[in-house]
Amino acid sequence: MTTAKFSKLFRVAALAGALAAFSAPALAVKPFSADYSASYMGMQGAGRMTVSQADGGRWKYELSITSPLAELRQSTTFDEASGKLRPLSGSDSSKVLTKKKNIDASYDWTRGVATWTGDVKGDRAGPIKLQSGDLDGLLINLAIVRDATAGKPMSYRMVEDGRVKQLSYSVVGKETISVGGKSQQATKVSSKNGDKETIAWVVADVPVPVRILQRENGNDAIDLRVQAVR
Numbered sequence: 504m505t506t507a508k509f510s511k512l513f514r515v516a517a518l519a520g521a522l523a524a525f526s527a528p529a530l531a532v533k534p535f536s537a538d539y540s541a542s543y544m545g546m547q548g549a550g551r552m553t554v555s556q557a558d559g560g561r562w563k564y565e566l567s568i569t570s571p572l573a574e575l576r577q578s579t580t581f582d583e584a585s586g587k588l589r590p591l592s593g594s595d596s597s598k599v600l601t602k603k604k605n606i607d608a609s610y611d612w613t614r615g616v617a618t619w620t621g622d623v624k625g626d627r628a629g630p631i632k633l634q635s636g637d638l639d640g641l642l643i644n645l646a647i648v649r650d651a652t653a654g655k656p657m658s659y660r661m662v663e664d665g666r667v668k669q670l671s672y673s674v675v676g677k678e679t680i681s682v683g684g685k686s687q688q689a690t691k692v693s694s695k696n697g698d699k700e701t702i703a704w705v706v707a708d709v710p711v712p713v714r715i716l717q718r719e720n721g722n723d724a725i726d727l728r729v730q731a732v733r
Contacts, residue, residue: 532562532583532645535710541727546570552711554645561591564641573599579641584612588646590639595664606664608639617662627665637662644711647672651690651705670694672703680704682713683731689713 537552548570557563561582568575579593593608606621616630617637638646640663650657657672672692680689689704698720703712709732717725 532588533710535732537709537711537729537732539727539729541568541725546572548573550575552644554710564645566641573597577641579639581642587636588638588642590637590642590662593639593641593663608663610637610639610662619665623665629665631662631665631667633662634660636660639663647692647703647712648705648710651692652707657692670696670701672701675702678704680706680713682706682709682729687713 532554534556535552535554539550539552541548541550548568550566550568553565555563555565557580559582561580564579564581566575566577575597577593577595580591582589582591589612590608590610591612592610594606595608596605597603604622606619606623608617608619610617610633612633615633617633618629618631619627637660640661643659643661646659647657649655651672651674659670661668661670672694674690675693676691678689678691679686681687687706687709689706692703692705694701700718702714702716702718704714706713709729711729711732713729713732715725715727716723
């Protein structure tokens with residue numbers, strides 16, 4: 504399995520996409536820690552997502568994954584501006600067997616551009632012009648929960664890895680789902696792009712989707728489930 508495929512498997516950023524214009528009042532960011540499991544064509548992994556306070560009114564969102572074959576670590580430092588989550592910097596590292604990859608991101612809101620360094624191709628280094636409301640992949644997880652809970656439109660503009668992606672989610676129903684052995688009522692949202700579909704389950708008071716399912720050609724490809732949130 505290549506580094507790119509492994510990253511696609513576990514990156515919660517795969518939820519992502521497009522113009523994040525959710526407006527105040529927004530739910531306040533709070534520290535949290537979530538344990539989860541993931542499966543992809545028989546391969547199992549376990550990991551953790553955390554949000555913690557950093558200096559200067561900033562926050563740090565971290566994702567780590569371990570499996571017998573690979574490791575993945577992502578982090579985003581962000582703040583809130585006018586009720587909107589705003590990425591400031593990020594890092595993305597992965598190791599699949601002996602192959603390593605490291606990318607650092609900078610979101611310079613003063614200059615209004617995003618750039619990338621490390622193991623990136625020349626056409627992926629940027630700069631890309633930023634727009635108000637732009638998010639990276641990790642922050643879209645928080646945005647989906649905020650917007651689904653508040654009943655707001657879920658359309659986002661993601662700026663990550665030297666590219667801009669756009670995607671919209673819609674509510675497709677309610678469903679009971681188990682979170683840490685406890686049944687919870689979840690809002691089920693879906694985004695379709697050609698033969699690919701991403702489905703997320705959102706539970707009130709849980710800061711990240713409690714389940715993320717990616718389907719390709721009607722078949723389950725990636726299934727990520729939160730096991731416990733603290």
